[in-house]
Amino acid sequence: MKYDFIVVGHGLAGAILAYTLRQQGQEVLVIDEPKADSASKVAAGLVNPVAGKRFAKTWLADAFIPAADAFYSELEAYFGQQLYFHKPIYKIFSSIEEQNTWMAKSAGDGWNEFILGTYTQSINQPAVQDPFGGVLIGRGGYLQVAEMLRLLTEELLAQGLLLPERFEMAQLQLTAQDVKYKNFVARQLVFCEGYQVINNPYFSWLPIQPTKGEVLELEVQNFAPECIYNKAVYVVPVGAGRFKVGATYNWRKPDEQPTPEGRQELTERFSQITSQPFSLVNHLAGIRPAVRDRHPLAGRHPAHAQLHVFNGMGSKGVLMAPYLAQHFAAALISGSEVMPEVNISRYFSLYYD
Numbered sequence: 001m002k003y004d005f006i007v008v009g010h011g012l013a014g015a016i017l018a019y020t021l022r023q024q025g026q027e028v029l030v031i032d033e034p035k036a037d038s039a040s041k042v043a044a045g046l047v048n049p050v051a052g053k054r055f056a057k058t059w060l061a062d063a064f065i066p067a068a069d070a071f072y073s074e075l076e077a078y079f080g081q082q083l084y085f086h087k088p089i090y091k092i093f094s095s096i097e098e099q100n101t102w103m104a105k106s107a108g109d110g111w112n113e114f115i116l117g118t119y120t121q122s123i124n125q126p127a128v129q130d131p132f133g134g135v136l137i138g139r140g141g142y143l144q145v146a147e148m149l150r151l152l153t154e155e156l157l158a159q160g161l162l163l164p165e166r167f168e169m170a171q172l173q174l175t176a177q178d179v180k181y182k183n184f185v186a187r188q189l190v191f192c193e194g195y196q197v198i199n200n201p202y203f204s205w206l207p208i209q210p211t212k213g214e215v216l217e218l219e220v221q222n223f224a225p226e227c228i229y230n231k232a233v234y235v236v237p238v239g240a241g242r243f244k245v246g247a248t249y250n251w252r253k254p255d256e257q258p259t260p261e262g263r264q265e266l267t268e269r270f271s272q273i274t275s276q277p278f279s280l281v282n283h284l285a286g287i288r289p290a291v292r293d294r295h296p297l298a299g300r301h302p303a304h305a306q307l308h309v310f311n312g313m314g315s316k317g318v319l320m321a322p323y324l325a326q327h328f329a330a331a332l333i334s335g336s337e338v339m340p341e342v343n344i345s346r347y348f349s350l351y352y353d
């Protein structure tokens, strides 16, 4: 059997790309080493169109948000199960200065569709500490990433389209027309390995910065689940009195071990949002594939036309992957150009160095 594509890696990037290619009639074989602490499996799953301390609208939010909404609702219809939960995000001001910065920034800005309200005083939600008010952001929400991956994995396994094992580079053979891997032949191969691309001999020159993140799952009594809350950390209500609290950022020691320091940082920040007592249910760590210029990586290898990469989603894979997978699938199938902001050609000088 000859496939159109082999996709290596079935995290958010590989899973959404493989699904998109299959929806467009392509024959796809996925190879993924199951990994309980992959970035995708530990992610809080948040989508936020207005992020960061500087209150900037997320890059390409106008394109990413509708594509994410459409993709996840299509998946929900396909599997008959809710996976994406729309929720307002309440960004709590930490000071009068921050309130002023927001007021100045938002005046006359063209992002009204994302802002549901601005409050200069507490909105009086049960047990929420917001003395300086905050901004209520719309069009965001969270995805049950691990559950989505479980459903997609089961379907691929049932159809014999997933090898749940580590891809062995030594078994890869490149010919002028195609790629051979063990007994499998495909026209093209796409690497979606997350941060592990740093060990890939064909793409290790890409400037991926493995960035550790830790996240907690807490059980909190009598705490408001109406919104996702944000003040230094995100507090995402995941049902039944449970909340995901994340995340930390650590470039210096990118391993997948949850640490006491991470737990302390997250619980302290959580306690600034509410003084409700809580108990720890789970503590996870994973490694994000961040990129030097904070834009994802998609494109064809400069010397091997059958090899491609789709990676670099950083801390926004849930938001960005659906749009970018659609865009990249078109490039892979019909040869259209990958947009320059994500095209790996912007780093070709590192390959030729």
Ligand SMILES: Cc1cc2nc3c(=O)[nH]c(=O)nc-3n(C[C@H](O)[C@H](O)[C@H](O)COP(=O)(O)OP(=O)(O)OC[C@H]3O[C@@H](n4cnc5c(N)ncnc54)[C@H](O)[C@@H]3O)c2cc1C
Binding pocket: 008, 009, 010, 011, 012, 013, 014, 031, 032, 033, 034, 035, 038, 039, 040, 041, 042, 043, 044, 045, 046, 047, 165, 166, 167, 168, 192, 193, 194, 195, 196, 197, 212, 213, 214, 215, 246, 247, 248, 284, 285, 286, 287, 288, 289, 310, 311, 312, 313, 314, 315, 316, 317, 318, 319
């Ligand atoms: C703590 C934390 C919280 C986060 N919260 C959010 C959030 O709220 N919202 C958001 O949008 N993003 C969030 N992120 C970021 C998000 O997780 C990433 O953007 C995204 O998961 C990256 O997906 P990926 O598929 O590129 O990589 P990964 O999830 O790492 O997946 C790569 C897959 O490839 C497999 N693989 C790698 N090498 C091989 C090989 N040689 N052979 C076979 N298989 C291989 C791995 O086993 C894995 O299954 C968070 C990340 C962390 C760590």
